[in-house]
Structures are given as structure tokens and as C-alpha cells.
Amino acid sequence: MLESEKILKRNISALIDFSNKINSNLDVDFTLRNLLLTLFAKFFITKGAILLYNSKNLLENRFSKGISETFSEEISKLNENENEIENLENLYQKYNLKYIFEIKHSENRLGFLILGNRINKEQLSNDDFDFIQSILNIAATSIQNSLMFEKITSINQQLDSKINQLNSLFDLAKEFSGVFDVKLAAKKFIYTVLGQFLISKYSIISCGSSYEIIESKFDENTIKQICEENRDILQNPNVSSITHSNLKKNGIEIAIPMKMKDEIKGIVFLGKRANGMEFSKSDIEFISSVASLATISMENGRLFNEFLEKKKIEKDLDLARTIQQNLIPSNLPKLNNFEISAINKPAKKVSGDYFDVIKLVGNRILIVIADVSGKGMQAALLMANLQAFIKSLARKSDFKIAESTNILNDLVSENTINGSFITMFWGILDDTNKTFEFVNAGHNPPLLIRNGNIEKLKVGGMILGVMETLVPYSSRIVQLNSNDFLYLFTDGITEAMDENLREFSDEKFEQIASNFNGNTSSQAVEKILDEVSIHTKNVEQSDDITLMIIKTN
């Protein structure tokens, strides 16, 4: 066999061997290593490098042997220069490299192969150049495939990462829908962010009229200080920037606002990522979307608690109303000489009006009408107290109305808070001799209608609850005749307003009462209520209405 044939055969077998090796692999570095080492072995070369264009089309030293490290740096600097190729030639000569070959796939330039001198100082022959060209052609296909593979792997990784982020979002969204605890929502949110971005340090601060550190792995005093310095921002949800220099100094890498609609509800401080990577724009977008999810959940939690609180109050009021309804008598006693009718219509759920009809010892009946100041729970409680006082006073066998009023006023005065007071009128009907003894403690004077004439029952004293009894209350006894009507009422009737805010008025009330020509007290009550509703039409009732009418038979 001729020497040239031998060389040819050796070259071909080297090419086949190389081709087999690299085509079974998709790792770029493996291909490059094999390419360079094959050439080193064949031509007794000790220095060389393979430069490839990366995904950003910048030249990179991907694999080199026997060349100092500064070479890689200088290669990356080449990219900044316009005359890249020209400069490349100067550069490889500077590093004592001799040959340069272009690596091409179809018409695409993938990069360059650079080789140093042969150890035996011989020049490469034309055959050698042909061989190197052939091996580069084989390598180029493999490099191209490997680069594509690298790119796809990287895209896959990015996709996987995105899928993971989406899963986290779904996971959280699902989780948040059932969370009504602000702190718990904050925790779930922050752990997702820590896991996703390899962060160990964080703080969550809620903003608003006052800020609050919900969670913090940073030193709380430092965070407090930052919050203090940025108080304006934290308290004014329209501003979104925080003094950054302060943050970096304390290891806070980014501050992300927790927004709901356009309002900032809180701030999240995050520390460095453990892998040293910066937060990319899409990372910040992800954290922001998780933050808004969390914000909504936290806000829901707050609203839910508020809702619960409101429900509780409503339930309290319902209870108060039930109690109160039980305070007002549902059945009025049947008497020999008197016929009593009464109505109580609360304006709100819980009324401040009260009336009662209580049997006393001897053939006597105590009637009471009162208006407790204020409305709602407080009025209801005071009213319940008032009733308890009255009931216990009324049990006494020698119940005397003026003396009892003195005691009642002392009791009420001791038991009222916030300047509450009660106007009350009460009296004793004697069912044997038709007398009526009464005391008026600052209440709208009841009307005694006799033959169309009006008498106002004013005798008594001051309203209950303002101060202890200094001046004793007075009482008065009137003798009632057949067909006398007693009208006891609260100002809810006389002050009932129409759509133009005009009151029903005392005059109108007195006029209707004095002109009433019906027979029964219940007809009289109906007449008054009809007239009031004609006056107010559809206007919502603004105050409690209580009316008691007693007809003497």
C-alpha cells in the first residue's frame, strides 16, 4: 500500500470514528471537545479554541485548551466592536495561534475553529486543510443540532418554569378563596414567592390610615424605621415609590406594592435571591399578580370579619327587639269602668317608647307611657331597666304614685349613662270610684277630652334621669265621668312628618281628639293612626309612635 493511500485510509477512519462519536450525542460541549482533541491528536497541536455564536448572536469561547483565561474575556469584548472578524485575527495572533477556520452549516456561520502551531513546527499541508474542512463539515451539522437541542431544552425549561408559576397561581387562587384570615393569606402568599424565587428574607406591611408589619424576617426595628421614614407613602396609597437607597442598604432587593384596583393596600419587601439572580421583569409581574391575589384575599378577610360583626350586631338588635316586644303588654286587662286601647309602632327595630298597664292591689290599675331618649340597644336597655323598676315599685301594697316617682327618678338617675333621660307619664285608675291620680314627669301632657273640651294633664315634675330627686314630684287626682277620653301619646305622633317635613302637630292632634265622635277607645286609636298615615303618606316613619286611649264607661 502506498504511503498516500495509508494516510487517506487513516484519515477516512478518523473521520468515520469522529462522525460516529459526535452523532450519537446532542451535547455541544461533547462535540467540541471531540473535535478539538481529534485535531490535536492528528496534527500534534496543543493549543486551540472553538468559538460559537450564542443565542444572542454574540461570539463566545465555548471550548479551548492551552490558552490563557484572558482569551475568553477578550473574545466577549470583540462583540462590542464593529470589525469583529478583523479584530479576531489580531487577537488569535496575540495568543500565538496560527490557523483559523470558519464553521458553517448551510450558509449559516456558526463560529470559528482556531488552532495553534504543531509541536513539530511543520506547516499544515493542503491535504491537512482538506481533512480539517471535512471534519468541520461533519461537526457543523452536529453542532447545529446540538445548539438547536440546547435552545429547545432551554425553551422547555422556561415553559416548565412558567407552568410551575401558573400552577402556583392556581394553587393559591384555590386556596385564597377559602381564607378569611389576613395573616394566613399573607403567609400563603409569601411562601409561594420564597419557594419560586429562592428568597429567605421578607416583610409584609399593610398600608392605610396606619401601617402594620404583618410578617417580617428582616429585623423588625429596621423595617419600622424604613416605614417611619416613608410614613407619607405608606399612609397615602396613591404614591408608589419608596426611598430605594434605604432598602438596598438593609438587604431589601425589591419592594412590591400590594394593589387592589389602583389602591395600595400593602408593601412586600423581598431579600436577595439565593442563586444570585436578579429579579426579571416577568418575575416582578408574577410576584405582583400573586400579591394582588393575596391582597384581594386579605381584603375579603377584612370584609368578612366586618360582615360577621354586622351580623352579630343585627342579631343583638333582633334579640333586643324580642326582649322589648315582651316588655310591652300584649293583652290589656278588661275593666268594669274603663276601656283601654293602645298601639306601639317602633321606627327602627328597637324602640325607645314604652307603655304598660299593671294591675295594683285593690281595684286599681297603673298605666304608664314613656319615651326613652336615644334609639337602638341603649334605649332598649334603659327601657328594660325602667320597666323592672316600675314593676318592683308596683308590687308594694301601699303604692303611692308621687312618692314612687321620687324613688323611680333616683333609680333612673343612678342607672343612666351618657346623659340619657326618660319622659314619663303615669297614673292610677281606680276601677271602683273612677278616679285617676297621675304624675307627669316631663312627658307630652296627655289630653283629657270631656264633652269636646280639652284638658292637659301637666302636674308632676321634671323628666326622669337628669338628677336625683331634689324637688318631690306632685300628683293630681281627677274624677272621671262617663264618655271621658284620655289620650296618652308620645311625640312620634305629633311630630310625624310629611314629605315637606311638616309635622302632624299638637294642634291637629288635639283637634282630632276633641272632635272624635266614636264610641270605643279602639276606634279612637284607629282614627288617630289613619290621620297620621294620611299626613305622612309614604314617608318613612322617623320616630316611634305610641298611643294609649282610655274611655270611661
Next chain:
Amino acid sequence: MQDFKVELTQKDKVQLVKIVGILDAHTTGELEKYFDKLVSEKKYHILVNLSELNYISSAGLGVFMAYVETMRENNGDIKFAELQDKVFHVFDLLGFPMLYEFYQKEEEALKKFIEG
């Protein structure tokens, strides 16, 4: 829903933490309580066995991030052993192998802890 469970066993100075079931935003709170307990008991050598963990979300990973510094500041560590492939994939995707040690077998990790 699958049960979530944490089993604690002490082996030498190492605290074995076996997490069973699904670790997601729903169950992280539970795991967090265990880690709080370990820190309060000054147990800083934590070996997490995940052989029976079937799913982990980012929130689950977050717990390890939140506690690893405390462990390391006290000369301890959090190491992981016996992860199922799909679970390791999530750890890998988010770059955990750069920051934590992972072992095929619990014994290997134990040995590493004990030998230091």
C-alpha cells in the same frame, strides 16, 4: 383529599422530618408549625425525607427557604433525601440543587450530617 402528615424522629444529632402526602399552599401552614417547633427546640440539623411526598408546590418550597438561613446560621442545614422524580423535578426547576444537598438514600445524608 389525601392526608398530609409529618413524622419526626431523632437520629443522633439529626432531626428526621418525613413529609407524607401533598405539600401545597393548603398544607404549608402545618409544616411551618413543625419547623417553628424545631427552631424553638434548637434543632438545626434537619434531614427531610420525601419518599412519600407526592406533590409539592412553590409555597411548599417556600417553607424550606424561610428556615434554611436560621439552620445554617446555627451550624446546621436542611438536606433532602429520597425524592420521587416528579417532586425532584420541581426542586430542580426552581434551582434548589444549587443551594441544598439532595441524596438518593436517607443513610447517605445521615452519614454526611454526622461526618460533617
